[in-house]
Amino acid sequence: MAAGAGLLVLLAGAAGLLVMYSGVYDISAIEQHTAPVYRALEIGMRNAVRRRAAGIETPPLDDEALVRRGLRCFHDNCVQCHGGPGIAPADIAKGLQPVPSSLAQTARDWRPAELYWVTRNGIKMAGMPAWAYRMSERDLWATVAFLERLPHLGVREYRELLDTVAEEACMQPEGEHEADPRRGLAALRQYACHGCHRIPGIRGPDVYVGPPLERFAERAYIAGVLPNTRENLVRWITKPQSVSPLTLMPDLGVTEAHAHDMAAYLESLR
Numbered sequence: 415m416a417a418g419a420g421l422l423v424l425l426a427g428a429a430g431l432l433v434m435y436s437g438v439y440d441i442s443a444i445e446q447h448t449a450p451v452y453r454a455l456e457i458g459m460r461n462a463v464r465r466r467a468a469g470i471e472t473p474p475l476d477d478e479a480l481v482r483r484g485l486r487c488f489h490d491n492c493v494q495c496h497g498g499p500g501i502a503p504a505d506i507a508k509g510l511q512p513v514p515s516s517l518a519q520t521a522r523d524w525r526p527a528e529l530y531w532v533t534r535n536g537i538k539m540a541g542m543p544a545w546a547y548r549m550s551e552r553d554l555w556a557t558v559a560f561l562e563r564l565p566h567l568g569v570r571e572y573r574e575l576l577d578t579v580a581e582e583a584c585m586q587p588e589g590e591h592e593a594d595p596r597r598g599l600a601a602l603r604q605y606a607c608h609g610c611h612r613i614p615g616i617r618g619p620d621v622y623v624g625p626p627l628e629r630f631a632e633r634a635y636i637a638g639v640l641p642n643t644r645e646n647l648v649r650w651i652t653k654p655q656s657v658s659p660l661t662l663m664p665d666l667g668v669t670e671a672h673a674h675d676m677a678a679y680l681e682s683l684r
């Protein structure tokens with residue numbers, strides 16, 4: 415029995431390696447996943463969300479101001495991928511695989527805590543971004559409050575409600591004070607710094623568009639211009655082009671608090 419089971423595991427492992435190294439699995443975003451892969455991913459995702467959302471307490475969501483606030487966040491951050499009543503998703507979303515589905519019926523299938531968890535954390539390998547680093551707690555819940563309302567809105571109701579909503583953009587997370595290197599590591603990932611830099615502790619592309627940030631604590635200067643102090647590092651991270659107007663490094667909209675966290679992490683690299 416045990417030998418048979420062992421052999422089966424070995425065979426499955428060998429088949430997996432064969433698929434991986436031969437390149438036979440079609441990763442084209444024009445072709446769909448095969449039906450078993452699609453189902454496996456879907457079931458795995460649903461159960462992972464259910465499990466992680468189980469302990470989350472849902473605040474009251476029927477406040478009208480909260481729903482309106484949520485519409486602002488939804489209209490600015492979600493419509494380009496998921497579309498809205500009478501509104502098509504943008505071209506980048508049409509080419510995604512799996513396709514971001516309309517959220518018009520999502521609130522019927524998912525509990526509010528699950529919607530909150532997905533919006534906050536995103537879904538790996540699916541193109542669903544995490545919003546935790548771009549939205550405050552209140553605005554995450556406001557978005558959920560709006561998703562609960564969405565199934566009841568036609569095109570006209572959506573437009574009318576949108577007309578009553580303030581222009582003020584969705585809030586970034588509130589500042590926290592004590593800089594924390596662990597939070598900094600997550601923030602470096604969530605602002606996509608490893609799209610240009612090699613950063614110890616982050617698995618990412620082998621890219622050298624910006625200098626590798628290894629042993630950052632031992633550097634005397636930041637980008638060759640600023641003495642390497644906490645204050646200067648925060649300044650560079652939040653406004654690189656105010657220091658070097660033609661630097662390739664863009665202003666990534668990093669909040670002051672997140673920049674302090676990132677700096678604490680970079681300063682720990684020696």
Ligand code: HEC
Pocket residue numbers: 487488491492493494495496507510512513514515517520529532533537540541542543545557
């Ligand atoms: C860059 C595109 C993109 C943006 C922007 C985006 N999503 Fe998604 N979203 C996806 C994709 C892709 C999936 C996964 C689809 C799947 O597996 O069914 C997804 C899945 C979801 C799901 C799970 C429900 C389901 O039916 O799969 C929810 C809920 C969700 N998104 C909410 C949001 C909210 C709220 C926003 C705005 C704050 C948002 N999304 C912004 C791409 C996006």
Ligand code: HEC
Pocket residue numbers: 602605606607608609610611623624625627633635636637638650651658661662663664666668676680
């Ligand atoms: C589009 C590519 C790009 C992205 C994205 C990017 N950087 Fe940079 N970064 C650069 C380049 C290029 C330089 C070199 C600038 C120079 O020397 O003028 C640089 C320099 C730096 C430096 C100074 C390095 C040194 O050796 O002195 C730090 C620190 C840094 N970046 C941090 C970050 C952080 C944190 C993020 C994410 C918030 C980030 N970068 C995102 C391109 C990028």
